[in-house]
Amino acid sequence: xxxxxxxxxxxxxxxxxxxxxxxxxxxxxxxxxxxxxxxxxxxxxxxxxxxxxxxxxxxxxxxxxxxxxxxxxxxxxxxxxxxxxxxxxxxxxxxxxxxxxxxxxxxxxxxxxxxxxxxxxxxxxxxxxxxxxxxxxxxxxxxxxxxxxxxxxxxxxxxxxxxxxxxxxxxxx
Numbered sequence: 001x002x003x004x005x006x007x008x009x010x011x012x013x014x015x016x017x018x019x020x021x022x023x024x025x026x027x028x029x030x031x032x033x034x035x036x037x038x039x040x041x042x043x044x045x046x047x048x049x050x051x052x053x054x055x056x057x058x059x060x061x062x063x064x065x066x067x068x069x070x071x072x073x074x075x076x077x078x079x080x081x082x083x084x085x086x087x088x089x090x091x092x093x094x095x096x097x098x099x100x101x102x103x104x105x106x107x108x109x110x111x112x113x114x115x116x117x118x119x120x121x122x123x124x125x126x127x128x129x130x131x132x133x134x135x136x137x138x139x140x141x142x143x144x145x146x147x148x149x150x151x152x153x154x155x156x157x158x159x160x161x162x163x164x165x166x167x168x169x170x171x172x173x
Contacts, residue, residue, distance in 0.1 A: 006103050006157045012149040014096040016132035019144060023124065025090035026077070034073040071119050078118060083111040095147045103154055106142050114140035 014022075038058065045054040057069055081088050086105050087097045098114070100106055106114070117123065117136035126135040137143060 006154060008099060008101055008103060008143045008145060008150075009153070010131060012145045012153050013131060013133075014094070014144045014146050016127065018094045018096055018146065019127060019132050019134075021094050022088065022090035022096065022144070025093055026088050029089045030070075030073050030077050033077055034070065037073060074118060075115050079112060079115040082106075082114065083108045091144070096144050097147055097150070098142050099145055099150070100142060103150070106140070110140050110142060114142055 041057065042054050045051045057065060078088060082098055083106075086099070091097055098106055098111070100110070114136045117139040118134075120135055123135050126138075127133070133143075
């Protein structure tokens, strides 16, 4: 009967300030994760006596190796946590989450595209636009919303949608 669908609007998007906080918090988490992964690689190297990987990663003076390692950590972090929960650690702290245009949770493939798009050089500067949407949002067709605003608007929409479903013969006086 009612064909109106819920859609994400600009008024519920996370602010640039929240997005920047997400970036900083998630960057710190990635540094810690990178340290832990590096520590595990070194421990395994010590236990096995095979130092090829640890020497390549940590004894190399190549900036390219450093970038590759950082991008692998970034990819593992965002793909894993956002595909499972729709939220990174930063998003948990700032009470924001990733959704699709209709407010639903993104699929693994959409999160995968989102994570890969984060690897575009200078992608962090894509937030300088008016709405503060990054290329990883635009390319993956996802949105980061303020959960409180999102839930309030969705609840209001669902209430109005329910009212719209009442037929004339269903109304009692």
